[in-house]
Amino acid sequence: MLKRVLCYTLLLGLAVSSNEDVTQPAVSSNEDVTQPVVAAPAGRFRGSILTSLSGNKYAAYKGIPYALPPTGERRFALPEAYPQNEEDVYDASEFGPICFQHVDEVSYGQEDCLFLNVYTPLIDEDVTDAEQKKVLVFIHGGGFVSGASNVFIPGDLVTQGDVLVVTLNYRLGWLGFLRGDPDILPGNQAFHDQILALRWVKANIAAFGGDPDDVTLSGESAGAISVSILSLSPLASHLFSRAILMSGTGFSFPAPPQESRDLLEIVQKVVGCDCVNNTLSCIQRRPAEKFEMIFSYALASKLPSSGDAFLPNPIPVLVNDVKYLDTVGFFNRDYLVSITKHDGYVRINSQFGKLNITSLESSITGISELVQLPEHVGKSLLLEYLKLYEDLEKAVIALNTDYFYLQRSHYFLNVFGKRPNQVAQSVQTNIYFMSFDPAPKFFPKQYAVHAVDLVYLFDIVPKQFLEGAYYLKMEGDLSEDDKVFKSAFIDLVATFLKTGNPNGYLKKEKSVIWPPYDDANKNYLSFSLDPSVRQNLYGERRIIWDQLLPQWKKEYESLQSKQDL
Structure with a gap:
């Protein structure tokens, strides 16, 4: 996928003018090109003016830069704030490097990658007392x-929603998560970056016109998993007031102890530091290119x-501790949790999965x-989906959608449902669940696949999305219906950002x-x-997981026990 990220970045990058900068963040509404400068506590930043797809x-x-380069002695360490x-005046007209990653047998990026980007609406220079915008x-x-x-x-x-948007890089793979020694390999480096x-x-967003006390944290897939885990951390309890989780939550993740050496034992072999006296010193000296991590769920x-x-305790412990959840403010936020109708397609044809579905046998394997799961159980599982979808591909997509996305979304929703009555009465927060269902004409078979919602939220051209995410070499563009839907989706999200309740847009439009x-x-x-509005998303499929699968597992375990005797 990220073999295409560079392509994405190149194609989405927009030319900026080299005109002389101005010394104020406000920009005249009738001025075509300028280089605004914002003075923030972290420093002065010269930006650029871009043009949206519309x-x-x-x-x-x-x-x-929001952190010092995590290189040398700072490799694997927790991040340190950039001075x-x-x-x-810092030239903020170009992107910083992406974080090191290895995709499709090619390495990209570098370790010095902890940069963020701030996007803001233009403010008329005659407005001196503009209201802070949501972030x-x-x-x-x-x-x-x-x-x-x-x-x-x-x-x-940014322009239609009239909000500020911040995007950020964080360390990936072994460089972002290696644990084994709290002093040198603390783990969770990526989350501490975030x-x-x-x-x-x-500390700084007010200088750009944003409200530092009304920040919505959002992410998609692993980004949404990050958001769910950050929602449990006492270190993040005061840093965001709402959350949007798109196709991912991490509440079922095991989260081994910080000092566990399980990852260290793997990476020793990956980078060639196995069976050496000083493993930690060895991995500190290895080139970043050696730290290759290939995705596996x-x-x-x-x-x-x-x-x-x-995270003071494993995630399963924390999500069952209502008092802890209340203490870290988990119940004090509004949440919007979503999946796409065909999220599971990502396991069939992408960097994150290439299932062979040419036959029933290969699909079962x-x-x-x-x-x-054992093949015997996997077969029973798939056959149940084939009763609902006679088409093998659609059955496999539905199964993967439920296993990786729907079930985990329900877990998050149900944790919020544990909110004590006294908390619910004192804090008027809600959680909303959404299925992103449009069938875009630019995608083959008009699937609403994993990450397609990002095409409607951001300025991503469908052709780039098809090639970058799903290896599909074809032309694709937004239809007129797609453009209408993109505008509607942005309005929905912007309404949630501003109020914590998406109904303002829905009831009106x-x-x-x-x-909730x-x-x-x-x-x-x-x-x-x-x-x-509907009830019980794919309820007939949930029965398979809630009732039938536990029964099959029990029968399989019983059969195995008899065979062992």
Whole structure:
């Protein structure tokens, strides 16, 4: 996928003028080109003026360092804040490097990569007392092994939604998660990067016109998993007030202890430091290119660590401790949780999965390995889906959608449902569940695949999305319906950012009232050009996981026990 990130970045990058800079962040509404300068506590930053896909201008401040380079002795260490610079004006007109990653047998990026980008609406220079705007901080996905902030250009979101958007890089793979010694290999480095970026936003975003006390944290896939885990951390409790989780939560992740050497034992062999007297010194000296991590769901789920200031206990323990959840402010936020209708397609044809579905037998083998079940159980599972979908590909997509996304979303929704009555009465927060259902004409078979919602939220051209995410060499562009839907999706998200309740947009524009999710009604929004509120998303499929699968597992274990005798 990120073999295409560079392509994404190149194609989405917009030319900026080299005109002389101005010394004020405000930009005249009738001025075509300028280089605005913002004076923030972290320093002065010269940005550029970009044009959104819809043709509207906005300001961009790119490649701002929020941490010292995590290189040399700082490799694997927790991030250190980048020092303030009160003298020079920092050129924030170009992106910083992406973080090191290895995709499709090619290495990209570098270790010095902890940069963020700030995008703002233009403010008329005659306005001297502008109200602070809501802020969205977006964390990119990529399975914790790939991805970059540079891809997500929020032109239409900023200009139409009238909000600020911040995107950021964080360390990936072994460089972002290796644990084994609390002093040298503390683990959770990537999450600490994200927290440091949020602290930078808290301290500096007011200078850009944003409200530091009303930040919505969002992410997609591994980015959404990050958001869910940050929602549990006492270190992030005061750094964001709302959250949007798109196709991912991490509440079922095991989170081994911080001092566990499980990852260290793997990486020793990866970088060639196995059987040496001083492994830590050895891995400190290895070139970044040696730290190759290929995505696997089993490995990705083990990357978060526990037993430190970030996560004091394993995630399953924390999500069942209502008092702890209340203490860290988990119930004090509004949440919007979403999946796409065909999220599971990503396991069939992408960097994150290439299942062989040419036959029932090959599908059973691939599914069993993917969901880590014996083939006998995997076969029973797939056959149940084939009763619902006679088409093998659609059955496999539905199965993967449920296993990797729907079930985990329900877990997050149900944790919020544990909110004590006294908390619910004192804090008026809600959680909303959405299925992103439109069938874009630019995608083959019109699947609403994993990450397609990002095409509508950001200025990503469909052709780039098809080639970069799904290896599909074809032309693709937004249809007129797609453009209408993109505008609607941005309005929905912007309304949630501003109020914590998406109904302001829905009631006004679509005459739809979207109730919060609760376990009794299981309300969700089927979001398309004609949105509707429904109950119990794929309830007939949930029965397979909630009732049939436990029964099959029990029967299989019983059979194995008899054979062992």
